[in-house]
Amino acid sequence: MLTVTPVNEDTAPRLRLAIARIARQLRQNVDAPSDLSTTLVSALATIDRAGPLTLGELAAAERVQPPSMTRIVTKLEGRGLVSRSIDRDDRRVARVEITADGRRLLQRSRTQKTALLAQRLRTFTPEERAVLEAALPLLERLAEERR
Amino acid sequence: MLTVTPVNEDTAPRLRLAIARIARQLRQNVDAPSDLSTTLVSALATIDRAGPLTLGELAAAERVQPPSMTRIVTKLEGRGLVSRSIDRDDRRVARVEITADGRRLLQRSRTQKTALLAQRLRTFTPEERAVLEAALPLLERLAEERR
DNA sequence: TATTGTTATACTCTATAACTATA
DNA sequence: TATAGTTATAGAGTATAACAATA
Numbered sequence: 001m002l003t004v005t006p007v008n009e010d011t012a013p014r015l016r017l018a019i020a021r022i023a024r025q026l027r028q029n030v031d032a033p034s035d036l037s038t039t040l041v042s043a044l045a046t047i048d049r050a051g052p053l054t055l056g057e058l059a060a061a062e063r064v065q066p067p068s069m070t071r072i073v074t075k076l077e078g079r080g081l082v083s084r085s086i087d088r089d090d091r092r093v094a095r096v097e098i099t100a101d102g103r104r105l106l107q108r109s110r111t112q113k114t115a116l117l118a119q120r121l122r123t124f125t126p127e128e129r130a131v132l133e134a135a136l137p138l139l140e141r142l143a144e145e146r147r
Numbered sequence: 148m149l150t151v152t153p154v155n156e157d158t159a160p161r162l163r164l165a166i167a168r169i170a171r172q173l174r175q176n177v178d179a180p181s182d183l184s185t186t187l188v189s190a191l192a193t194i195d196r197a198g199p200l201t202l203g204e205l206a207a208a209e210r211v212q213p214p215s216m217t218r219i220v221t222k223l224e225g226r227g228l229v230s231r232s233i234d235r236d237d238r239r240v241a242r243v244e245i246t247a248d249g250r251r252l253l254q255r256s257r258t259q260k261t262a263l264l265a266q267r268l269r270t271f272t273p274e275e276r277a278v279l280e281a282a283l284p285l286l287e288r289l290a291e292e293r294r
Numbered sequence: 295t296a297t298t299g300t301t302a303t304a305c306t307c308t309a310t311a312a313c314t315a316t317a
Numbered sequence: 318t319a320t321a322g323t324t325a326t327a328g329a330g331t332a333t334a335a336c337a338a339t340a
Contacts, residue, residue, distance in 0.1 A: 011280055012265035013257065014287065016173060021290035023170030026163060039307065055322060068308055070323060092316045092321040110160065118159035120289055128285055133158055135282030138275055140161065142267055143168035186330065202299060215331055217300060239298040239339045 026113055036079075041109055043072045044102055047082055052097040054087075081105060173260050183226075188256055190219045191249055194229055199244040201234075228252060 027038065036044075046061050047053060053061070059069035073096055076082040081102035087093035098106075121129060174185065183191075193208050194200060200208070206216035220243055223229040228249035234240035245253075268276060 008276070008280060011276070011283065012261045012268055014283055015268075015279070016257075016260050016264050018283065018286040018290040019166050019169050020173065022166050022286065025290075026167065037306075056320095064307095065309060066322065067310085067324080071307080090317070090321085094322070113163050114159045117163050117289075121159055121162075124285065124288075129155070129158070131278075131281050132162070132285050133155060134278050136158065136161055136165065138271065138279050139165040139169065141271075142264075143165040143172075184329075203297095211330095212332060213299065214301080214333085218330080237298085237340070241299070 026116065036105070036109075039072060040076060041106070043069070044076060044081055044098065045106055047076075047096055048098045048103060048106055052085075052095045055094050055096065058096060076102070173263065183252070183256075186219060187223060188253070190216070191223060191228055191245065192253055194223075194243055195245045195250060195253055199232075199242045201240050201242055205243060223249070 043058065043062055046058065050057075050061065055069050055073060056066060058073070059066045062069065062072075064072070073082065073084065076096075077084055079101075080099060082096050082098055085095050085097070087095060121132070124132070190205065190209055193205065197204075197208065202216050202220060203213060205220070206213045209216065209219075211219070220229060220231065223243075224231055226248075227246060229243050229245055232242050232244070234242060268279070271279070
């Protein structure tokens with residue numbers, strides 16, 4: 001017997017709405033630690049995660065045009081959160097790397113965001129938390145980038 | 148015996164990251180239907196959901212300053228997506244309401260976003276979908292606004 | 295006077311086009 | 318010539334301050 005397994009037609013819209021709202025709250029409540037905009041924090045996090053990157057690679061990763069990334073990096077550099085260095089073999093290329101200060105700032109930002117969510121999770125029963133934890137790997141699969 | 152029920156220390160950060168990423172993808176892939184920016188779509192959705200609202204209420208709901216909301220509403224009105232009307236009893240007050248065109252545009256936008264998510268859900272096994280659906284009410288609780 | 299909304303002005307983020315330096 | 322990055326310029330979104338209309 002062939003079993004067709006349709007997606008419950010309610011699931012996708014409800015999931016979409018819930019995710020959009022949670023993300024918005026996280027953003028509104030705790031973005032811009034030390035006055036850093038979302039843009040700057042996001043770029044900084046990418047530099048941290050993906051290691052030294054050229055400006056072009058960084059622009060692609062952040063889905064921003066190169067001139068925008070020039071400005072972003074200039075600001076981050078001005079605050080001492082990243083350092084820029086010129087490639088010795090090809091002097092057109094600039095590489096960007098996070099500094100210790102940059103890493104500390106990211107750490108603070110993450111802690112704040114996580115705290116908000118953790119606080120809400122504390123209002124859940126152990127059973128509820130177990131359900132959420134079971135779904136977590138699936139949410140992580142949904143989150144995987146694939147374009 | 149007292150049972151302390153600590154939140155698994157990994158859950159909050161993983162959930163935060165997964166949600167932020169899914170939300171970002173949904174935004175990047177399908178926001179701005181008919182060239183409308185996220186800002187405009189968000190305001191329009193609030194007007195739709197919460198019915199006729201004054202500019203001030205709307206500004207508060209969207210967490211924007213009144214002058215910003217004046218501009219947003221002016222743009223939406225220019226496109227025929229909302230209509231504005233002056234309160235008869237207190238003529239300082241302006242109320243904003245969604246139009247049929249506005250409702251149609253929102254509908255299209257939601258359909259697109261849901262489609263992307265539904266497509267990904269189709270790659271899940273029935274068991275996996277069941278796990279996700281079980282977690283959905285909990286995510287919805289997390290999404291509830293409480294400030 | 296107090297309140298609702300608007301106009302004036304400035305700053306951030308982003309883009310495209312034109313440019314510079316290097317290959 | 319082609320490529321990596323920058324500078325010039327413009328548009329959207331937002332904010333604060335000052336203002337107008339109404340209560």
